[in-house]
Every structure is written in structure tokens, then in C-alpha cells.
Amino acid sequence: MEDRVIPFKRPGADPPGSWGVPALLLGAEMQIERERTALTQKQVLAKARVRVSPSVYSRIENGEMRIDKPAVVEVLLDALGVRPGPRRQQLLQLARDASVEGWASSVRTRARAAYREAVPDSMLRLASLEEWAVRQIVIDTNVVSGVLQTPRYRAVVTRRTLLASQRQHAERVIEVRGLRAEKFQARLPRTTFFIQRSALYADFGEPGMMVEQLQFLLRYVDDLGSPVAIRVIAVEDPLAIQVASLIRLSFAKGAFAAPDVIYTEAGGRAEFHRGPIAGEDVDGDYLDYQDLSDTVIQLAPGPMPSRELIVEALSWHRDRL
Template identity: 45%
Template structure:
């Protein structure tokens, strides 16, 4: 089946956040490569593109600071000039634009890595979000005071100065505000999962935890917002070494398809895994398949809305009693 079958046919990369454009472009580059090895494509560019850079292009990992490089890659892949070729160049141009979160990066690479910039950009267009955090309430739903408290205790000791904490909190606030806008417009629906132990972890400030738990309950009770919270009970702990797991789904239609993405963070190591391009015969990343199975397992084993709410209310009462 020709790769043009999966060409959206209109709109190009205009208006897409850079990470979504890079994601879609990478999926199409992999389809265009077919059964050839990546190093064959690199050789066909006369090594004007490095093997590591081409690999990252296919995975959609990089903001493309030099879009003209993609034209070299398309020629090496044998993509003929025309509407499809132009569309991929449009995606490359869109993938070169800096996202809103880049302003937090200046001079602060140690606390704002590439993975977080990419995640923040992907969140801007995701229509479905599954978020599992085993260390704290997910950053997208943290109150500012809770974010400051958690950041103070989770940043490595060498980075615990007020300036760097402000950077992390500012970025989390920006993500929360943008997601809130999408939730209010019903452009995104989200389901958040937290370990039960997180509900009791007050870091010495039970009043901050109480406000955070109440914030979660208020969000869950607002039926106009497509968001829910579930608690991973102590009776059904996860047996996998994951600190944060995020699955992002995107719009699916014949006119515009975007593959799903899973973000996995374990300790200080973060990675992204792309699902297959909808409608193609491309196989999904094997790690994506495994992590997707973990997500299904969480969904099956986690208590429902009422029981989760009861667990949050119990933790809130305990935090209030500590005041």
C-alpha cells in the first residue's frame, strides 16, 4: 500500500505544536524507508546526515532546527517531488518552531531536559491522556504550593536552590494552565492514577497536601470537565519499576492521523515510545506494546470512581486532622 495513503492531504504542519509535527514526520520517514536499514538511508545522503540524527528524526525526538536537512533525507529515501513531498517539508518547518516551554530552558538544562520540553509540546494537542505517577500527584494537576513542596524534596540535592525550583514550578504551572484550557474546551480528556501512598505523603506540610487533595476532588466533581482520578490501592501494587507513565492519544481520522505516544520515566531516565501510524502495517515500538500492556493492567486492577474518591477523602480527613 503506498505511503501516500496515509497522507493527511491538507493542512500540512501549520498550527501543530512542534513535537506533534516531528512525531508525524518521523512516522512517515519510517514508512518511506520500508525494509531498508537506516544506515542505507544515511549512506544515500552522502553522510550529510549522521546516523544518530536520522534515527532521532524517525523517532520524532528532535525539534528540527535545520528543516532543509529533511529535504536531503527525502531525496535519499526516493520521495518524489510533489504534494506529499511538500507536505513532509511543511511538517519539518512546523517541527522547527520553538514551543512555549522553551523559555524555561535558557540556562536551566539540568532541570528542564529535552524530554520535558517534548512532553509539554505533545500535551498541547493530545486528545486523550492517561497519567500514572507513583511519586506525587501528576504535575499537570498540582497546585502551585504543592508543586513547590514536591519540587523541594524531589530535586537532587545539588539543584535545590530557589531559582531552579522556581523554573520547575513555573513550567508545571504552564502545563497545568494549558491543560485546563483544553479540558474546559473539551479538547482533551484525562484520567490520572496515583499510588495510594502519595495521598498520605505530606512532606511535613499537611495543610498543603489537604489543599491539593481538595483540588483533586473539586476537579473530579466538576462534571463539565472530562477528567477523573483513580487511586492505585495498596492491595494491588504495581510490580514494575516505573515512576511516571503517560500515554497520549491524538485525533484519528482519515484526513489527519497521529500515532499515540507513551512517555516512561524511571528515576532520572525518560523515554518516548511511538505506536504505529493508524491504518498502516507499521509495527509499533516493542517497548510501546509492553508499556501499553502495563496501562491496561492498571486500568483493570484499579478501584473505580467511588472507591477512589473514598480513599482520597480519607487521606484528606487525615491531613486536616494534622493541622
């Protein structure tokens, strides 16, 4: 185990949201080291004698947070028994890379407390991982996918769907979601969006807004050279597990060995599920959501039938003008 090398290399210049994938890899490798020594997380912290709470250590292993103090990782590696050598240096490099702020982190860091409320930790991590992703599968059951929303649609949907505790931050949430959409538009990673048919007929009392939104979707559909594809889930309820949104992110395996990550939203709760790395058992929840996304891919119609379904919805909203 001591001689195992992490196949991690940067694919060129650092992307602005680079902490997500290094944190993911660092946490997975630290967990392997801890399990190799048969230590619990509390035992590692006791050996390290460092001011890190058990919850923070758990988040580090799960790759959930930016490492704002890479030196702490060095102390934890001592407690894990990782001796000086290439592997230790690679882990320390991951810790340094995992300290780089992404655009979402920067927004929250430099803003007032109200902005911090508008950018939850789940958004920080998702935004960072998205900037690394080379392939995405996005499934939305209630609304048009966030990064495909027009400004007018985004404003209405955000105000209608925010939890009561966040409604006071609606304007800031709308702004941050708009920034995320801009970042997606600038990168355009290879992405397939699966949108529930009923979402195309959502009645927000503004048929003109829906006409504008569906016309925007058609521009993607009709651009045959675009890396973005849109499929409409025609079956009313094809999902074995109910989620409002699911994003499956894949990373460049040729550049670094980062496992896929699946992000889900359900009942106002956001969760991340990491695929296995070499020698690990597969997490049960990850398998369930992987199967779910595979099922949706199989059930959704192809590009032309999906286009027809969008056109039908567009005609329906136009008739209501």
C-alpha cells in the same frame, strides 16, 4: 509505497506546540522510506552528504526533536529516493510544521543557560505532544500528578524529588512545571488520572499543604461536567512494571493518523514509546506499557470509591493539623 498518502490534516489553527506530532509522523514516514530501500541510517547520511550526525538522524526518525532546519529534510529525502510528487510535498510540509516552537521550546530558547537545564529535551517533547492530545491516561505512583499540583505542593515535591544534579535549578524547574500546569488548566483535554493511594498520605511535614492539595483534587472529582477524572489506585502495588509516572497520549484520528505515544519516568529517566503505524510491527516496550496502563484502568476503583479514598486521606491530614 511511492503513492501512499499521509492522512495528515491540521485541525484548525496551529497550536503553539505543534512540532511534536508533525515530527512524530515525519520520523515514522522517513523510517518507512529507509526500510523500503534497505538502507541503514549511516548509508542515508553518506548518500546525502549533509552535516547531520548519526545521533541527530536517529532522533529525527524517532520524532524526538524539533526540525530547526527543514531544508535538511529535503536533502535526506533525496538520499531516500523520494521523488517529486504529492508524498514528497506532504513530507516537506511535515518538516516545516515540525519546526514550529512550542511554549516550552520558547522558554528555553530565550532564557539563560540555567533555564535550558530546567527544561530538558524530554519536557520539550512532552509539552508539545500534550498540546495535541485529545485523550490522556496519566498514572503516578509516588506523588499527585504534576499538572494537578497546587503551587505549594509543587514547590515542596519538586525540591524533594529532583536529582542532585538539578537541585541548583529547583526554582526554575518549579516555574516551568507551573507553566505546564497552567497550559493544562487552560485546555483541559479529556484526561483520567490514576494516583497511588499511598501518594495521598505522603508525609512532607506539612499537613496543611496536603489538606489544600486534596481539597483541590476533590473539586475535580465533584465537577461532574469536567473532562478530567481522578481515580485512586487502591491496591498497594498493582504495577507489573515499576514506573514513577506513565502518560499515554492519544491524538485525533479523524484529523491525522498519529499513533498513540506512551511517556514514562523511572529512576530519573524519561522515555517515549510510539505505537505502530500501518504496516509496522508493534514495539515490545510499547506493548508492555500499554498492558500496564490497561491493568491499572481495570484495577482502579470507580469515581465514588475513589472520592471516598481521597476524603479519608483528607481527614487523616486534617487530624494532624
